[in-house]
Amino acid sequence: MIPQAVLDEWYPVGMAAQVGPPPGRETMLLGQPITLFRDSAGIRVTGPDGDLAVTVAYGHVWACLGTPAHALFPIPEATQEGRRLVDCGVVRVKCSPLRAVENFLDIAHFPFVHTDILGAEPHTEVARYEVQIREDSDEVWATKVHFYQPQAAKSAEGGIVTEYMYRVPAPTASVLYKTCPARAGEWDVIGIFVQPLTEELCDVWPWMALFDDETPMADLIQFQQMIFLQDRSILENQIPRLLPLDPGMEIPTQADLTSVAYRRWLKRKGLTYGAQMVAA
Amino acid sequence: MILYDYVLSASCYKVRLMAALVGERLDLQAVDFHPGREHKSASFRDLNPAGTLPVLVDGDLLLTESTAMLVYLATKAGGWMGSGAVNAAQVQGWLAFSARLGASLGMARLHDMLHYPVDIAAVRRAGVDCLRELESHLTEARFAGRIFLVGDGPTIADIACFPNVALAPDGGVALDDYPSIRLWMRAIRSLERFIEMPGIHRLHELKPAPEAV
Amino acid sequence: MGTEWVAVGLSRDLPAGVAMPALWQGRELAVWRSASGKLSAWNDRCPHRGMRLSHGFVRGETLACIYHGWVYGTSGSCIHIPAHPDLVPPATIKAETFLCVEAGGVIWVGAAGATDTPPEFAGYVPLRSVATQADAAALAQASGLEQAAQGLLGSTAAGGVCLILSTSQTKTTIHALAAKEADRVALSRWLDGVVRRAEERVLA
Structure with a gap:
């Protein structure tokens, strides 16, 4: 059921x-x-x-499939003037839709999975950041996330410390805000919208709203596809396929506070499709 | 040299990898293969009527088959082609074999990743047949103290076959049962100037553990 | 006779500095060899986020997970978390370890508390490992070899051969050993033929 x-x-x-x-x-x-x-x-x-x-x-x-409990979450930046909206297509992944979202919220894997692009040894430390479940909007938010990146975006030249904010506004969707290389003071917006086909199979639709008038569209799409496909071989090799909500099953650290809040939020709301409650 | 390229294509990666190994700089032109299907557009087919990727342009030369591009890059650089009648013939044999890999493991990957409509059981079965042939060949090579497909060093045969084999798990075909293939892939990934593509991660062990920052 | 031990691979397929996946009694394992040659077999799962450790990388005497780079020593204990370089990982973060030894070029994994030693096959050298959908009975019939305690034994035109069979729910893995004087290439091809014939029977 x-x-x-x-x-x-x-x-x-x-x-x-x-x-x-x-x-x-x-x-x-x-x-x-x-x-x-x-x-x-x-x-x-x-x-x-x-x-x-x-x-x-x-x-x-x-x-x-049921009766919508609320309107679809807002992304105000989607209508902000000057942004290019990029549909990145679809990638199918043999994993829980919740694991796909959780991976998107994770930065500690950048040096090992997105090597020399989103991260590189020895810059592996994840500094403390802030996480909250916002009661007004009923969303998970992580803010003040900082990480050193060799090539943060298609338009980025050389390494920079990138700042991120992450939000989870729906059980299988996440939106991140990151330092915009082209326009100081603005954020680039990247979403992953995950379609739960079954509990262990999903279609992932990445989407972006960027300030970047220079880079050809095909390059923007391929940069995002490259990043996501680097994650895919991880996601298809996590055991178990379902996301464990049982705290004893996996060991988080301070760097995983966003994932801890996401799992707690899912559990509290009963959004357990793609999750595993007890160790199998 | 301009390469019309798609970052997730195993065939495009063959050419990027070969160019990196021989130190040839490519001007990469991203083609929106997915979701745009730009390679099937009229304007792209003006360049390559077959509507396939990759396409390599060097002055007046235009190549539309990745194995031809490997031959071009390798011959220009010297080496990589197999020396002597036997090795040269064997290289050709593996280039043909690489087309079977594309039609089996490559199609399984496009099915599992990008929804390509194929008989997935049939292409996976054909892929396993290919892997078994490759494993047996590489096992024999190892008996003779060799690790690459032809002769003592890497050739374009290795580069032609490597991508679709290394990416087989993307199409639901595990490589757990092929120890010689895994050691062969490791030898290729350890080559100087080797580059990755998504689905093939960095061999982090090639660098020592970093000192604390 | 070492009946508490199951063959999971051949030493020749696991050089120093390499990790590989293996199956042991239906469990998925990561078997790896450190730079100095020390062999370990662990549950193929990083305790952090469940990633397969067989996809990880060996540096010196450690195995690191490919996902977040968590570093484990040969005891299985996590000794470094790159996201928190100054943290001493708590002792509770530990990969599940299994008894693992080599004998005669074969890698064996034993049940906890195994008291005997793995079997030795004097006069044989490791040939190759091959997986098949065919079961032991089909392989016996296709090979014409004699049943022995750990598998099949006998002689072929290419020389003497011993097939150690490790069965799981999904497949049979054959760890083939060749008599010292046997023709390894011919024996390897003979084994391919045995697998093809055994599988033909399964399909038929």
């Missing part, structure tokens, strides 16, 4: 620009077969029990 709280959330199911006329595209959401297509009424998503609630935002189609 899928908990009602899970069914009542929004999940990404495709890129809006790719939705065509019937028969459309068949995919899956929380183990259920669904179909996306475009007709005179706009973009529709149908499941075994008829039409699903649909929202189109941030380049993607979002659907809800």
Whole structure:
């Protein structure tokens, strides 16, 4: 049985620009077969029990199998003037959708998995940062995250200490804000929107809203795909595939405070699809 | 030299890797293979009617087959082609074999990663057949004290076969059962000037543990 | 006779400074050899975030996880966490370790408290390891070898051979040993043929 709280959330199911006329595209959401297509009424998503609630935002189609508990989370930067919005396509990963999000929240792996791009030895230390579950918006936030990066973005020349903020506004979506190399005082925004196909299989749709008028679109997309594909071989080799919410199963450190808060938030809200409660 | 490139393509990586190993600088032109399918666009097909990647342009020369690019880069640099009739013939044999790897393990990877519609069981089975042949060959090479596919040193045969083998797990084909293949991949990854691609991580052991900052 | 031991690989396939995956009684292990040659077999899972340690990297006498670089000494204890370079990791962070020894060029993993020693195959040298979907019975039939305590034993046109069989739910791993005077290339090809014939029977 899928908990009602899970069914009542929004999940990404495709890129809006790719939705065509019937028969459309068949995919899956929380183990259920669904179909996306475009007709005179706009973009529709149908499941075994008829039409699903649909929202189109941030380049993607979002659907809800139950009754939406709230509107889709806001990303105010998506409408900020001067930003380029980049749909990065999809990558399928054999892992829990929650593990995909948790990896996105993690910086300590940069020197070992994104070597010489997002991190490099000996700059491995993760300084203390701040984490909170914001009660007003019901989101997990990490702020004042700093990390040394050899090549923080496609437009970055040479190493810089990058500042990050992370937020988890939905169980399988995360948005990060990072130092913008091209425009001091602004943040580049990168989201990963994870479509839970099943508890152990997901489609990941990265998306970006950047201040970068120089770099060709194909380069921006490939930079993001390169980063995410470096993570994929990690995500497919974590044991167990499900995210353990049992505190005894994995050992976090201070660098993992965002992940600790994310797991606590999931547990508190009963968003346990893709999670494992007790050690198997 | 301009390489029309897609960062996740095993065939494009063959050429990037070969160029890095021989010290040839490439001007990389990113083509939006996914999600844009730019390689199938009319303007890209004006360059390469086959609508495939990679494409290598050097002055008037335009190459659209990655193995041809390996031959070009290696011949220009010297070495890497296998010397003598036997080795040269064996190199050609492995270049043909690399096409089988692309059609099996390569397609399994595109299926598992980017939703390519293929008979996944069939391509994985064909991929395992290829891996077994490769493992047996490399095991025999090791009996003779060799580690590379042809002769005593690395050739374009190794570079042509390495990417789709190393990326096999991306397509759901594990390499756990192939000890000789793993040691061969390690030898390639240890070559001076070797570069990675996503899915093939750095051999961190090649550098000593860092001193504290 | 060492019945408490299971062969998980051949020494020749695990040089110093290398980690590899192995299966032991259905458990996934990371088997690795330090720079000085010390052999270890651990649960293939980093206690931090569950990443397979067999994907890790060996530096000196340590194995590090590829995900966050956590460094483990040969005892299995975590001795360094790169994200917190000044922290002395608590003793509770420890990879699960298994008994692991080499004998006659074969790597063996034993149950906790194993009191005897692994079997020795005098007169044989390691040939290669091969995995197959075929089971022991099909391999016996296809090879024409005699059943022995740890697998199959006998002679072929290429020379004497001993096949140590390690079975799991998903596959049979053959660790083949060759008689010292045997033709290794011919024997390796003979083994490929045995596997093909045994699998043909499974499919048929």
